[in-house]
Amino acid sequence: MTGILVVDDDVACARTLQLHLQSKGHEVDIRHDAIAGIAAAELLQPEIVILDIRMEGRSGLEALPDIKAIKPSPHVIMITAFNDMHTTIQAMQRGAEDYIHKPIDADELDAAVERLLGGERSDNLVPVGEISVDRLQMVGRSRAMKEVFKTIGLVARNNATVLITGESGTGKELVAHAIHNASDNAGGPFVVVNCAAVVETLLESDMFGHEKGAFTGAVGRQVGKFELAENGTIFLDEIGEMSPSMQAKLLRAVQYKEFTPLGSRDIHKTNARIIAATNLDLEQSVKQKDFREDLFFRLQVVSLHLPPLRERMDDLEDLVQALLSRINTEMNGGVTHLEQSVLDCFNDYHWPGNIRELENVLMKSVALSTSNVLTLEQLSPELKNQCVGQVSAKQEQLELGSLAEIERSHLVKVLQATGWHRGEACEILGVSRPRLRRMIRDYKLLPPQGTEPDSETLEQD
Ligand SMILES: Nc1ncnc2c1ncn2[C@@H]1O[C@H](COP(=O)(O)OP(=O)(O)OP(=O)(O)O)[C@@H](O)[C@H]1O
Ligand SMILES: [Mg+2]
The missing domain is CATH 1.10.8.60 (Helicase, Ruva Protein; domain 3)
Incomplete structure (x- = not known):
């Protein structure tokens, strides 16, 4: 049994909701103002609070934060006869889980309650594990990923240059991190260079550093990333985008592990492990003369390909x-x-x-x-x-809905359009009052707050 608390100053409406929800097997308490509602929520610890927005005294909207602050925090479904964007936004911001308009459609309410309880459909629900995975941890047990993990383990034992290929979003940077973290130089820095940078001088100075006055705007000396990555790893991302002249400069760094900062004559040595990545087909780029063959071979001492998700x-x-x-x-x-x-x-x-x-x-x-x-x-x-x-499949279900489903949804539409005026609704639908009344009852539609019960048809029914 589920504890539900209904807070509504319209006594009749609260009572109708209580009877309906009790008939569904829930334990339901009702209160008629916000202060009593908060006190009851604290005392009874309901799983769900159904809260009317406009009430005498304190409004439901004002009471909402207090109700959500109760531990354990109940789910809140707001109900209101008024359709305004501002209150809906405010209610959702303040933590309400759902928002239902009056006249309350019993099915809509049941669906909201079931959804919040995660009940009914539990056989079709898959639980989410609670073990939170570190941002750098790689998930995968497919054959392809096991091969990737093996290669990571193997290259972690040496200082070889690695070229990682794979479509965008397959985890290339993550693999580079994993290699770094498993290596002897894990204690050193992991430095990323984005080789797709458009301005070549900036990319060169980013990688190799520059002396003061090396180019316009070089106001001071800057240490390059190859130097920063000393004793660690330098990750050259999007290497396939690099211009030919930069490729020539990089070749020297990769081949001889040495470089010269812009505006300097000094030769610097580097011991950083080099890992490059691209989502382009570099072999193809080599054939098209967009990428230097010698650099390509230097980079892919070890090559590691990440398969796209659809293949694993x-x-x-x-x-x-x-x-x-x-x-x-x-x-x-x-x-x-x-x-x-x-x-x-x-x-x-x-x-x-x-x-x-x-x-x-x-x-x-x-x-x-x-x-x-x-x-x-x-x-x-x-x-x-x-x-x-x-x-x-879903569409077919909708289009081929049962007569009852279609009748019900049409009835709701007409009742809402006429503001639950039975006379008008009967006229539009072409049915007698007793028939309308039966339909409302059979489809479990609840009349809105303040609507007169259909007394003259009660006796006839
Ligand atoms: N095996 C995995 N397990 C868990 N998360 C992963 C895995 N692979 C990738 N991710 C996550 O997917 C996102 C994309 O990964 P990453 O940035 O490494 O991809 P990429 O191949 O470098 O993409 P791009 O080519 O677009 O730069 C990251 O948030 C990463 O944490
Ligand atoms: Mg990336």
Whole structure:
């Protein structure tokens, strides 16, 4: 049994909600003002508080922070007869999990309650592991990733130059970190150079440093990254974007482990391990004469290719689990479960942006989620559209809904449009009053606050 507390100054409405929720097997208490509501929430520790916004005295919106501050913090569903953007935003900002308009649609309310309790569909829910994974820890047990881990272990034993290739977002930087951390020089710095920098002089000075006055704007001496990476690792990211003349300068550093800062005659030696990465096909670039062949061979003493996510879908669920638990920690989110259909959708998707894209999708979902369950509904329409099988099945379900489903949704629409004026609704629907009344009862629609009960038809029914 679940504890639910209804706080509404409309006694009839609170009572109707209580009866309805009790019929669903919940334990329900009611209070009729905010002060009594807060006190009851502290005393009874309900799992859910259903809170009316406009009440005599203190409003539900004002009471919301106090209710959310109670430990353990209850879920809050706000209810209101007024449709205004500002209050909705404020309520969600203050921690409400859901917001339902009066007249309350019993199914909508039931769905909200079930969703917050993560109940009913529990057999279709996948729990999220609680072990938070470090940002630098790599997840994967597919064959391909095991090979990657093996290579990382092997190169960590020496100081060889490594070229990491793979599509964008496959984890190239993470692998570079992993090599560094497993190496003897793990105690030294890990320094990143973005080789796609547009201004060549700046890239050169970034890598090799410069003397004062070496070029316009060089007001003082600057230490380059090769020097900073002494006893550590220098990571040359997006190496495929480097201009030919820079490639020539880099060749010397890679080949002889020496370089000269801009504006200087001194030769500096470096002992930094060099790791380069690119999402381009460097072999192809070499054939097209966009990349120096000699530099290419110097860089790929060891080459390590990261397969795209779509080729190692065995890792998907582990990745989702690990990323979600990390995002929960970092973003203060509370997603404890996800619907199996979310994983099915992810499995059908081809992930052009790889793990980075997966991470973004999950971050968005956590940022916008109001319950502890990540649902298919919360995913962006674009992503859902990509999950071909899922979506067409769902669409078919909608289009081929039962007569009852279609009747019910049409009835709700008409009642809302007429403000629950039974006479008008009967006229539009072309049904008698007793029939309308039966339909309202059968479909469990609750009349809004302040609406007169349909007394004349009560007797006839
Ligand atoms: N195996 C993995 N386990 C856990 N997280 C991963 C894994 N691979 C990548 N990630 C995460 O995915 C994101 C992208 O990884 P990373 O930046 O290393 O990719 P990249 O290949 O360098 O991408 P780009 O080519 O776009 O620079 C990071 O947030 C990283 O933590
Ligand atoms: Mg990268």
